[in-house]
Amino acid sequence: MEAPHLLEKREKKERREGLPELKNATKGKVVLRFAPNPNGPMSFGHARGMVINGSYAKEWDGEIILRFDDTDAVVKPPLPSAYEQIEREAEWLLGFKPHRIVIASERIPQYYQHAEDMLQRGFGYVCQCSGEVFREFRVSKTECPCRNNSERLNIELWNNMLDGTFKPGDAVVRVKTAMDLKNPALRDWPALRMQDTVQHPHPRPGIGSKYRVWPLLDFQSAVEDHLQGVTHIIRGKDLMDSTRKQTLLYQHFGWSYPETIYWGRVKVHEWGGFSTSQMRRDIESGEFSGWDDPRLPTLSALKKRGITASALRNFWIELGVTQKDISVPISSLFAHNIKCIDDDAPRLAFIREPCKVQLVGEHDGTVDVDVHPNHPTRGVRTFTMDQGPLWIEREDFEKQSIRLKGFADVSTTGEILTIDSFPRSDRRPIVHWAPDVNTKDATLIVAEDGEIHRIQGRMESHEYPVGTMVQLERIGYGRVLDDSTVVFTHA
């Protein structure tokens, strides 16, 4: 018997590159979204949502919506400055602007309309049970008395929520699912609740204390995804039950739920647990200098430290969208970053624990060293070899014989360096160095193990603009902060 299909299969063995194929996707018709809470700027973890969703949008010639889920003014109040910052960070990360911006707090009327629709059509009800009481009902699978309210009564109670007759805690709107569902999380879940926006005004101008009733995430997100025509949702697997809740709501409305993909949790081994709320408190208390404090895992801090957007993109795409919970060493992000910056980074000498030494022997007036060893066309750095002193690192100063990189083999006798040979004559260690006249006092800022070290030294003078990625010879890569300060990125 012939089996031609087996032969065909034999040919394809290539490894899949990049992101897995999107199911049920049509080129040009894909709509995705990334929906952070603007209670702080983006952190490392948010970058995953932005990168994965944004990359799919680009790959499928579709759209990415940046949506601000700012429907809580009490527990996780929004930070007014975060909206714009997140927008800027999104563009920096993706390399393009998100196609649409949606702000949930500006869409409350739409959510109200759907809530009313839900009450009128009888698949939602106003529940006046307290949280504890309802919890009992949920575990015992019993229906709460409010479940049988007439549509008319529900509308009346709804108006009581809206007009302030009810206070926060008095009533919520629930979606009628079923109390005997296997998964307790899905039983008549809450869709909207009241918030004391007088005591806790929403920080958005124009929103403030305007609304007493606010949608919860599951309801707001579900309705908005439908309104925006979202086709694919890619999010953390902690939101799996959210999908199930929302699917139940979609069935009531007669809508069909988007394709959904989940990823697991990512921990960076070197970083502890940082929550946006906690960082915010620590910044306000002065423990950190700001959201871009190099010790923090925020995008602004990583950017300031010299991590590039493309390294971040490559990193997250390589991790992919598996549901595994993973823990990665930060060096894996650094490995991507090196690939992005090394080819451009000009070389510079930074002398830690500088020791001043005097050169003895005949030599030329100048010494040229490469700006970048792999790119001779990028020119040279010229050291001025007058009779002035040179700087070398203490560690090198203590060696008997060393080679001053690009110049000469020398022997050290106290502070005197005697030239032995210009060509390389043996295998003595090669060290970086610089004449005093070509250097200035400088600081290397290193953030490590949650601390900031400011290393003083002498750095080769340069005119690179702020933000330039440089490589400090024999030390590692860094980002120019000003003409005498470099932030250490990684080795």
Place this chain on the structure above:
RNA sequence: GCUCGUAUAGUGUAGUGGCCCAUCAUGAAGGACUCUCAUUCCUUCGACCCGGGUUCAAAUCCCGGUACGAGCACCA
């Protein structure tokens, strides 16, 4: 407790019944190149959680176990 999910080298990842004594990256070790402990290149090391079952054939399907994670908020 109830519910849901995941399990491939040190770390990530490919793989959806025969291309697999398992891919790629990173890491480690060694080497080449190089006047940086950089970059680049080469070599080597190293894994299908455990136990059953289905099948001619299982990393891949089924059942059980174990481990880890998540949800059961009037947070997102």
